[in-house]
Amino acid sequence: MKKTTKEQILDVALDLFSQKGYKGASIRMISSKVGIRESAIYNHFKNKEDILNTIVSTLSSSSLSLLSSNKPLEESAKKGKSFLREFAASFKLLAYDNKSEKFFRFMMIELMQNKKMRDIFMNDFHKAHLKILSQAFFIMMQEDMIYSSDPMLMAREFLSPLFFYRMQVTLVKIDKENSSIESTLFEKHIDFFWEMIVNNK
Amino acid sequence: MKKTTKEQILDVALDLFSQKGYKGASIRMISSKVGIRESAIYNHFKNKEDILNTIVSTLSSSSLSLLSSNKPLEESAKKGKSFLREFAASFKLLAYDNKSEKFFRFMMIELMQNKKMRDIFMNDFHKAHLKILSQAFFIMMQEDMIYSSDPMLMAREFLSPLFFYRMQVTLVKIDKENSSIESTLFEKHIDFFWEMIVNNK
DNA sequence: TTTTAGTATTAACACTTGTTCATAATAAAG
């Protein structure tokens, strides 16, 4: 139940990284928030970069993508709009999950400065989602549920508003403003998008 | 023709800010790239923040939004798809303009750390575009050119992929990879979106 | 030519950064 010092360091570090970025959060800031002296950190981590790497390898996959791909996509994709609703719902969930939100903020800060973070964003985050979505749209097209088009294009067009809305929720929440308006954007997006692509002849 | 020292400082500062962020770019880095000593900077700017403020107030509006709103929107909106194509084209242009690109990178880095940057993004960038687009879509609906819907929702749905594609172009260009694939996303977006909303009864 | 305004330099300041080392406190294992 009680967190180990190592876990506390990781928690505090993620919190500070998400607010100030990697360079902006110092070892002394982290240690003082944990309640120890800066030198004690080095009993748990080799150096500052080691803290970063531990956070990244722990959270990059879990905090970004949904990877509910253990369930057979063939079946769930045939649910059409429900599938999209579920996809967006889990996407939205990540925007409101504490650790995921912090990692998302951190990723956004580092994105333009750090090649490793760019790779994580492109592969673990973007490509992973595009793959699931394009496959799902392909199935929906085969089933004549939606207009026929390029599945990858459709996946991008569906995904990019989701990303933007997630970013917007994060931004609004930083300034402690009520994010309930932004919260509805996800559902509106599903309705709008489905209405556009559905094959209702 | 020859740039003044003050202009050089601003150019170099923007370049470094866009790569390392505000905190990551030091006065000594800037001065050495300009070819002067660090103390000489203070003959041109009060302090580091003064450099930042000068850059922001100079570039925030021009590098982010298109503000071609000097032309009457009533007329151009009636051109339908052409209007959207022009809008996206100027959006794309900014992604390939050197200074605009750098400011965009800088804005992305600071977005999660700096309230002022968040305000610029929300107002100068996002709201400004949404306003133009929602008005345009409203006109198109009145003219029966497109399906009737919530103009603001449609504006968001149209704009957010543009933002995402612009970000993606920027990311790809950082690693010097060929961005020609991402470059086509803008046009594909227009075609896809127009196809979805056009009223072809 | 002398005065003056603008811009450069050198040196120093107080402070923060990541990291190391010898040492002390603590708690589990013998």
Next chain:
DNA sequence: CTTTATTATGAACAAGTGTTAATACTAAAA
């Protein structure tokens, strides 16, 4: 109780940070 492994401390380090002050250089105005 003693040994041992783990985790804490305090002090110090070299390097980097933003900024200032005194001073020199340079070019136009008097």
